[in-house]
Amino acid sequence: MKVIECQHLDIRLGSRLVLSQLDFNIKDNQFIGVFGPNGSGKTTFMKALLGIIPCAIDEIKIFGQPPRKARKHIGYIPQYRDMETFRLKGRDFIATSIRGHKLGLPFLTKQDLHHIDEVLDQVHAKDLADIPLSEMSGGQRQRLLLAQALLGHPKLIIMDEPFGNLDPKWVKIILSLIKELQEQKKLTILLSTHDLNPLMKVMDQVICIGNQKAILGDVDRVMTSDVLTGLYGFPIEVVKTDQHLFVTTAC
Template sequence: MSPAPSPLHITSAALTRGGRVLWSGLDLTVEPGELVAVLGPSGAGKTTLLRAILGLEQLSSGTIEAAGVVRRAGHPGGKGSRRIGYIPQQRPLPRETSLRGRDVVALGVDGHRFGLPLPRRGDRARIDALIDAVGAREFADRPVGLLSGGEQQRLRVGQALADDPPLLLCDEPLTSLDLANQQAVVELIDHHRRTRGAGVLLVTHDINPVLGSVDRILYLAGGRFTLGTPDEVLTSETLTGLYGAPVFVLRAGGRLVVVGAPDVAESAHHHDAHAHDAHAHGGHDA
């Protein structure tokens, strides 16, 4: 049996916004079953990278091939692909939201159809299987607006996995979750990539909750980047070279802490000099 193709190839990619280079010369291949974490201060272009992969941002140069869809600089993003799963940041839904928990998951199964989604044979079984996979059976029939942030995020994971995607993009999926729910969401993502061989690109402002699952780290800062294993990237020497200023990586209580990294906006001489990622630098968790 031939090996599965790599779900993500980024070649010589660059993206400029408002005259500022977010990143350039980026080459990255995510292999099946690999989890790559994307770190860096606010404004470094982490979420923009995910948007470029999804076709929502146009590259300034280079190409992206994601789950068989090729996106080139200067060309519209085109249609999205159901072979790419996407987990957004955890943002509480309004309490008055009338959807049930299972309806959120169902959108991943039948939400792509035109008009009112009508249940098809097998849809209910698939939805139930996804609900069970993310541990949401207990609250699947409750109004989603009344669920906790962790419960809502489990449902978003179920929605993202509906098509068994070979590529999973996660945009700070652990934000605002307590430690128990962070661990639960990480385990769901990790289980999918290990059992289904999916490649995962996960943006995070704190590496510690996912450190045990990460294969490589892409660290973006000031229009530059470095790529390697956690032991290669998360060192004082490597990050000092990336930022061009003294940066120290400390271990405290089993956690990694990056101290002294300058704001990326300042290093790029950009007008949004107040942009700040508390967990990427300034003495907070990396």
């Protein structure tokens, strides 16, 4: 089944063309890394998939529908959320999104409470239910963001730079959890990053974004000096060692 279909897709912010002529399909149960330098359009691409940035309806489909109509099937973790000052406890934080991202705590039914406990259990975070977010580590908060994204039983999870504030230990823990959930629930995962190395053992394909273009394919095909040089428009060198990639400008 096709989860995401892009056909000659142009994405604009106002009058500025950010990404041009994207043309690829993503199937279900895939773990896709979204790679590119800061400012390349990774976040803009993800917002287009969510229908936050409007695009021509014949150029992009999510589960065969326009993005806005497919939102109920999508879980989203934005690039950055300042959670250090939140006085909410873990369970209450998740509850704020049980009816979508609306302000305030909703009235919770028994079914709601059961579902919140269910997603907490799925990310192994029941012990965080009654702890204030302000007392949690970055990795613990990321577990709760992942639990929140699982509300409503989505089929697609979009994660925008989820490891930006995590140390290597927590990156490994959270990434292992994401992969576990993907395999158990047959999810499609899109995870953007500026460093592919943590994803090398878990992702199926990569979308590389640069110079208003995007290419989808296997890592060995896309992450090469020739492809990235053509994509970015200036010389790029890619060095591979075992399960690591080093991408730099060529001398």
